[in-house]
Amino acid sequence: MLQSLDRVQGLQRVNDFVVKFANVNGSGSASANALFAKSILRMGVTATPRNIFPSNIQGLPTWYEIRVSEAGHMAARGGGPDLMVAMNPQTWDADVKSIEPGGYLFYDNTRPVPASKLRDDIVILGVPLTEITNAAYSEARQRQLFKNIVGLGALSALMNIDPAVIVQLLSEQFNGREKLITANVQALNMGRDWVKNNMDCPIGLTVRKADSVGDRIFIDGNSAAALGAVYGGATVCAWYPITPSSSLAEAFMRYCSRMRVDPETGKNNFAIVQAEDELASIGMVIGAAWNGSRAFTATSGPGISLMQEFFGLAYFAEIPAVIFNVQRAGPSTGMPTRTQQTDITICAYASHGDTKHVLLLPEDPYECFEFGASAFDLADRLQTPIFVMLDLEIGMNERLTQPFSWDDNRKLDHGKVMTAEELQAGKVFGRYLDVDGDGIPYRTLPGTHPTKGSFFTRGTSKDRMARYSEEGADYQENMERLLKKHNTARALVPPAITRSAAKPTRLGVIYYGSTSPAMNEAEQILGEKGVHLDLLRVRAFPFGQEVEAFIEAHDEIFVVEQNRDGQLRSLLINELEINPKKLVKVVHYDGTPISARFITDAIASRVQGA
Amino acid sequence: MTFLTKPKLHHPDLHKNSLGYTRRDYEGAISTLCAGCGHDSISAAIIKACFELELPPHRIAKLSGIGCSSKTPTYFLGASHGFNSVHGRMPSVLTGANLANRDLIYLGVSGDGDSASIGLGQFAHAMRRGINMVYIVENNGVYGLTKGQFSATSDKGAKSKRGVINTDQPIDLVSMALQLGATYVARSFSGDKAQLVPLIEGALRHKGAAFIDCISPCVAFNNHDGSTKSFDYVREHNAAVNYLDVITGRQEITVDYAPGTVETVQQHDGSTIRLRKLHPEYDMFDRISAMNYLHQRHAMGEIVTGLLFVDPDPVDLHEHLNTAESPLNAVPQQKLVPGQAALDKINARLR
Numbered sequence: 020m021l022q023s024l025d026r027v028q029g030l031q032r033v034n035d036f037v038v039k040f041a042n043v044n045g046s047g048s049a050s051a052n053a054l055f056a057k058s059i060l061r062m063g064v065t066a067t068p069r070n071i072f073p074s075n076i077q078g079l080p081t082w083y084e085i086r087v088s089e090a091g092h093m094a095a096r097g098g099g100p101d102l103m104v105a106m107n108p109q110t111w112d113a114d115v116k117s118i119e120p121g122g123y124l125f126y127d128n129t130r131p132v133p134a135s136k137l138r139d140d141i142v143i144l145g146v147p148l149t150e151i152t153n154a155a156y157s158e159a160r161q162r163q164l165f166k167n168i169v170g171l172g173a174l175s176a177l178m179n180i181d182p183a184v185i186v187q188l189l190s191e192q193f194n195g196r197e198k199l200i201t202a203n204v205q206a207l208n209m210g211r212d213w214v215k216n217n218m219d220c221p222i223g224l225t226v227r228k229a230d231s232v233g234d235r236i237f238i239d240g241n242s243a244a245a246l247g248a249v250y251g252g253a254t255v256c257a258w259y260p261i262t263p264s265s266s267l268a269e270a271f272m273r274y275c276s277r278m279r280v281d282p283e284t285g286k287n288n289f290a291i292v293q294a295e296d297e298l299a300s301i302g303m304v305i306g307a308a309w310n311g312s313r314a315f316t317a318t319s320g321p322g323i324s325l326m327q328e329f330f331g332l333a334y335f336a337e338i339p340a341v342i343f344n345v346q347r348a349g350p351s352t353g354m355p356t357r358t359q360q361t362d363i364t365i366c367a368y369a370s371h372g373d374t375k376h377v378l379l380l381p382e383d384p385y386e387c388f389e390f391g392a393s394a395f396d397l398a399d400r401l402q403t404p405i406f407v408m409l410d411l412e413i414g415m416n417e418r419l420t421q422p423f424s425w426d427d428n429r430k431l432d433h434g435k436v437m438t439a440e441e442l443q444a445g446k447v448f449g450r451y452l453d454v455d456g457d458g459i460p461y462r463t464l465p466g467t468h469p470t471k472g473s474f475f476t477r478g479t480s481k482d483r484m485a486r487y488s489e490e491g492a493d494y495q496e497n498m499e500r501l502l503k504k505h506n507t508a509r510a511l512v513p514p515a516i517t518r519s520a521a522k523p524t525r526l527g528v529i530y531y532g533s534t535s536p537a538m539n540e541a542e543q544i545l546g547e548k549g550v551h552l553d554l555l556r557v558r559a560f561p562f563g564q565e566v567e568a569f570i571e572a573h574d575e576i577f578v579v580e581q582n583r584d585g586q587l588r589s590l591l592i593n594e595l596e597i598n599p600k601k602l603v604k605v606v607h608y609d610g611t612p613i614s615a616r617f618i619t620d621a622i623a624s625r626v627q628g629a
Numbered sequence: 630m631t632f633l634t635k636p637k638l639h640h641p642d643l644h645k646n647s648l649g650y651t652r653r654d655y656e657g658a659i660s661t662l663c664a665g666c667g668h669d670s671i672s673a674a675i676i677k678a679c680f681e682l683e684l685p686p687h688r689i690a691k692l693s694g695i696g697c698s699s700k701t702p703t704y705f706l707g708a709s710h711g712f713n714s715v716h717g718r719m720p721s722v723l724t725g726a727n728l729a730n731r732d733l734i735y736l737g738v739s740g741d742g743d744s745a746s747i748g749l750g751q752f753a754h755a756m757r758r759g760i761n762m763v764y765i766v767e768n769n770g771v772y773g774l775t776k777g778q779f780s781a782t783s784d785k786g787a788k789s790k791r792g793v794i795n796t797d798q799p800i801d802l803v804s805m806a807l808q809l810g811a812t813y814v815a816r817s818f819s820g821d822k823a824q825l826v827p828l829i830e831g832a833l834r835h836k837g838a839a840f841i842d843c844i845s846p847c848v849a850f851n852n853h854d855g856s857t858k859s860f861d862y863v864r865e866h867n868a869a870v871n872y873l874d875v876i877t878g879r880q881e882i883t884v885d886y887a888p889g890t891v892e893t894v895q896q897h898d899g900s901t902i903r904l905r906k907l908h909p910e911y912d913m914f915d916r917i918s919a920m921n922y923l924h925q926r927h928a929m930g931e932i933v934t935g936l937l938f939v940d941p942d943p944v945d946l947h948e949h950l951n952t953a954e955s956p957l958n959a960v961p962q963q964k965l966v967p968g969q970a971a972l973d974k975i976n977a978r979l980r
Contacts (some may be wrong), residue, residue: 168869236979252965253726254957257721278967286953289959290728292946293752299721302714302751306725309712310690311958314725319669328715395720422976425969431962464958465690465710466733473687476712477704487703 029142030101030121034064034089034231038224039100039106041114041187046108051167052083053417054188055174055244059087060419061239063229064355067093069416069612074262080110082409089229093418094537097614102224106172111136122376123222125174127166131162142222143493146173151209165206170212179225182211191250231430236384236422240413241317243384244343245270246423246487247391248315249278253341256291257303259322262355263411264345267317268293272424297322301329301340308339309339309476311436311464315341320349322361323369328572330404331370332478334501337451337460339398339434342366343391357610358411358530363586366406367560375499375505377512378406378560382470382535383413384420386558390513392425397433400506410581412533414611417473417492435461442471450474450485451497488514505561515566518542521552526626527564527573528601529585530556534579535610540615540620550626552577567595570602579605581613646683655680657707661700667819667845667860668698668767672705673824675736675765678829681708682875689734690726694719694748697774698740698767698845704738717748720755720764725945727760730945730956734833735762742772745781745800752802755810756838761945763832764840765801767819769847770858777850788855799926803937806840807920812943813839814919816934818863819846827873827902828936834875834900837943844932868931870911870922876901894941904936913938 030036038055039086040362042048052068059066071082088094103533105126107114118124120140126132128145137143150164186204193199206464214220248256258268268291274287294300300316307314318326323344333340346392348354369376379390387409395403421605435455437448442463448471451460463472474485480497482488520526520542532537535556542552555569570576570591578588586605592599605621607613643651653674660669679686684960686708693699695716702711713972714722721735737755744752755764759867770783779787782802783795806814813835817825825843832839844863846852852859855868873894890909894902904913926933953960 173816234980236976238979250966252962254960254965255725257725278971279965281953283963284953285951287951288953288957288964290947290950290952290957291951292724292728292758294721295750298718299751299754302718302721303725303728305714306692306722306727307714307729307957308725309722310726310729312729314726314729329718332715422979423972425966425972427968429966463710464730466688466730469685469687470708473708473710475711475713478715479713489675522695 023039025458026215027121027140029123029143029223030103030119033225033227034087034147034222034229036087036101037096038085038087038102038104040083040104041110041385042081042083043107043109044072044075044081046162048108048167049083051171052303054185055171055499056085056320056417057188058180058184059085059226060232061188062181062226063232063417064089064226065091065093065231065324067418069095069412072356080107082341088527089231091231091347091541092536094540095612095614097616104170106170120426123224125607126179132444132445139585140224144171144177144218144222146210146214148173148210151213152206155209165202168203168206169210172207172212173214175207176211176214176220177222179221179227181228182207190323198542206425221274224386232419234422235419237313237417239266239415239416239417240381240384240387240409241267241288241345242270242558243387243420243423244381244391244409244414245415246274248341248395249274249389250388250425251313251392251395253313253315253395254289255304255307255312256289256292256316257300257307257314258291258317259294259297261297261319261322263347263415264317264319264322265344266415267343297325298329301326301342303348304340305329305333308398309465313339313341313399315343315395317343317345319345319347320353321351323362323365327370330376331372331374333404334370334376335478336476337402337462340404341398342404343409344409346408348608354610356411358533358612359581359608359610360408360534360601361586362408362409363582363590366408367590369404375502375561376404376406377401377508379512380408380531380560381413382532384418385423386424393513396432397508397511400432400511401459401504402434403504406490408532410533425526435459437461437472439462439468448472449483451481451500452483453500453503457507458500458502459507474581509561509563512561512563514563515558515569516556517565517569518554520553521546522551524551524553525574526551527553527555527569527576528622529555529557529569529576529587529591530579534581537613537615537618538579541618544615544619545622548623552622552624557587561590562594566591571599574601576601577603577625579618583608632889639643639913646680648683648685650680650683650686652676652680653688654708655706657702657704660704661851662697665829665848666697667769667847668701669704670819670822671825671843671845672701672766674829676705677826678833680828681826682833684833685736688732689736691738691902692723692726692738693738694718694740694743696740696772697769697847698738698742699743701736701767709717717743718751719743719764720748720751720760720961723762724755724758724760727762727946728952729958731761731907731952731965732956735760737764739764739766740782741766741768741770741782745802749800753797753805753809756806756811756840758947759810759812759838759944761836762838763829763835763945764838765829766840767845768802768842768858769845769848769851770856771851773850775845784857787857788853790850790853800924800942801841804840804920804923807916807923807938811840811938811941812837813936814938815840815936816842816844816932818844818858818867818934820864821867821934824869824872824934830875831896831902831936831939834896834898835939835943836897837940837945863932866930866932868926868933868938869912870906870908870933872905872907874903874938876903894939896941897943902936902939905907914940
């Protein structure tokens with residue numbers, strides 16, 4: 020039954036709203052939800068979905084929230100949704116409560132819901148989805164799956180989503196399997212017809228064709244990073260399953276099976292091993308890289324903790340390694356399915372003893388691909404572990420991002436590897452000899468030359484010729500060279516990107532990674548309020564000169580990040596010897612992605628309060 | 630402290646193998662282990678085996694963990710690349726190295742602390758993956774570098790030098806290797822070179838996971854009365870099931886064997902292992918009866934040595950993974966990087 024559709028004047032918004040689906044994990048809703056998001060994208064409107072899910076397989080609540088924004092905003096907006104598609108009785112009360120005033124509640128009213136369970140300041144859209152599907156299908160599985168498509172049909176009619184776009188998406192998804200396509204289109208139309216016959220269409224939230232998508236692609240960061248590893252020439256992947264990184268290794272597997280199987284021999288130009296734990300994963304990576312293969316692992320916080328001893332070995336013995344760290348909320352098991360930027364400190368200074376590591380901080384899938392590929396060049400060039408720091412927000416959600424590109428003339432940089440010919444010609448080889456003054460020594464690969472260039476790799480201290488040594492002078496010289504090498508890295512890693520405010524300002528913001536879309540939007544909102552901010556997006560550690568210059572040029576700098584302690588801020592203070600008072604901590608760490616509203620409020624209150 | 634390098638001077642009459650190498654070319658730095666350490670005998674056996682098999686030293690990669698045993702790769706095969714990794718983690722490093730270049734020979738050296746305690750997990754998983762390697766545990770039942778604590782292979786009831794009785798059950802790595810699918814499993818004794826050298830040779834020729842548990846008494850901390858890993862105890866309780874000769878393709882068989890006492894194994898690479906059977910009933914092709922036999926004899930207080938199990942046609946990790954025949958570390962860029970055209974197609978699918 021239709022319930023009080025006309026009681027409230029609902030929100031009136033075109034191409035600018037938030038829709039949230041409340042589902043039961045394992046109910047098959049994911050595919051219909053994705054179709055909803057993609058149909059909006061295909062209409063040329065920026066749509067940014069987020070999976071919000073518990074650490075569970077089946078039965079518990081999950082949510083899929085989509086920000087629709089023709090203006091191109093991709094961050095979580097903050098606040099409640101404008102339209103809630105409430106399909107989970109378990110979370111009904113909280114879901115209904117979260118809807119923005121004047122918003123819409125879409126639900127299955129096959130079984131009547133008492134008025135006390137509803138609200139009178141929102142528009143109630145009841146559609147008897149179960150009744151419609153049960154009348155059309157007899158099999159339980161079909162009823163379950165098609166109910167989602169019937170719901171999609173109903174929503175598309177209510178929101179003016181072009182059905183032809185959905186039909187096109189269905190035919191692409193079921194690629195040639197006509198029976199499936201027909202059945203799905205039929206279910207879609209059932210939903211559309213019911214709504215058109217029984218309700219006023221459209222509601223106040225509508226999608227209109229626009230041009231805010233351009234040639235951008237839609238992909239998750241984990242897949243993009245895996246593709247980057249393929250293009251970066253990785254041949255060995257050793258990993259241990261851990262949320263939210265597992266899909267990165269699995270995507271590498273998928274891409275390799277398509278692009279790395281030799282067409283002539285049918286043999287694999289890659290090796291992927293699911294190790295027994297994270298210790299073994301990183302051990303295999305280090306063994307493979309020592310032996311000249313490009314190797315990586317994908318993990319998350321708990322894995323990073325376990326790998327510490329090996330990171331120290333790779334740093335000290337100078338062995339390349341690439342670690343994709345898809346961060347989640349810690350410490351300990353923490354919130355395994357929630358996002359945070361919380362491993363900055365532990366990765367920058369991983370392992371006991373004095374260490375400093377190279378971190379790359381991608382903001383979106385495009386940079387996950389770019390950094391995913393260049394991390395291998397950096398690892399070989401610098402002969403050290405490179406940490407590519409994703410997080411759940413970038414890694415596990417699909418995003419609109421620039422299309423990937425590759426320069427076919429690009430040569431992979433294998434760094435300083437001495438060849439058999441060079442050894443034969445009498446070139447002096449000392450494994451830890453700083454020949455070029457950049458702190459980076461030459462290495463040889465096992466098996467290179469019958470009599471020259473062999474050396475012993477060890478985690479103990481050694482002299483320049485790789486001979487075991489406990490001499491203080493040898494140890495110190497080596498440690499100083501490692502520091503020099505780290506400084507060399509400053510010029511090799513991707514530089515920070517600055518963006519100047521519309522008007523000159525002494526206020527700055529430093530941010531990184533998945534904070535980008537929220538920061539971009541917040542900067543715009545604050546600018547409109549007259550709060551002008553220069554922005555610096557850090558893309559790597561060690562920090563380049565431009566980071567120092569930016570801090571120098573501003574009186575007060577907000578460091579916006581997604582952890583409790585302001586880890587990047589501490590790193591800046593520690594590494595660049597900045598007066599801590601100059602760097603204002605703006606942190607968001609409840610496990611949800613940071614929003615523009617949060618940043619705007621935090622900065623506005625500070626600036627206006629001052 | 631710095632390791633001494635041995636003088637490079639060679640006696641002009643030293644015997645050379647067909648590659649032109651003398652035995653000295655397979656040596657490493659001078660050992661810094663205690664005089665009389667069993668481990669040095671194992672190093673000597675490795676040197677002899679590699680020389681006799683005429684392996685180019687630089688085509689061998691030697692890897693180890695941490696401990697006395699793990700120090701030994703410095704003392705043999707000086708022309709080989711070595712990797713002294715992290716305590717208990719040699720198997721994973723070796724696995725990675727093996728994935729990167731399947732053409733080298735991988736020699737992993739570990740100890741009972743390194744493999745049976747901190748590294749038991751990695752030991753087990755390397756065995757079950759079937760890495761093509763030689764994995765030697767120099768087993769002395771004691772932590773030497775930290776001065777005499779029991780290790781996990783110490784027998785229940787064994788007495789430490791300080792007089793403490795071990796109350797924990799021992800871990801038998803040979804039984805584990807058998808159970809986990811290693812395809813060449815042996816036990817030997819550092820004091821029995823005649824048995825050990827051919828066992829190492831056979832393992833080097835084996836194209837799968839080869840494991841040798843080599844009891845190697847610790848002269849400093851575990852060679853006293855009451856120890857079950859002392860020279861005297863092992864000699865008294867050693868029950869060898871067979872002796873090997875490893876015959877490479879070119880060598881002629883000159884030894885005469887009494888009928889019924891010899892078993893011949895053709896290995897995958899064309900070499901032949903010839904065994905003199907000491908226990909006529911022992912069947913080294915039967916994994917289950919080998920485990921049975923070991924346990925029965927162990928209960929009787931015997932230390933069973935010899936080649937305990939061999940699968941002449943092993944399948945290694947590379948075969949399981951269907952990796953390219955040429956080493957992964959040498960695949961040219963054009964085979965690794967699909968290029969812009971492939972990326973265009975991917976981009977198109979993502980719109």
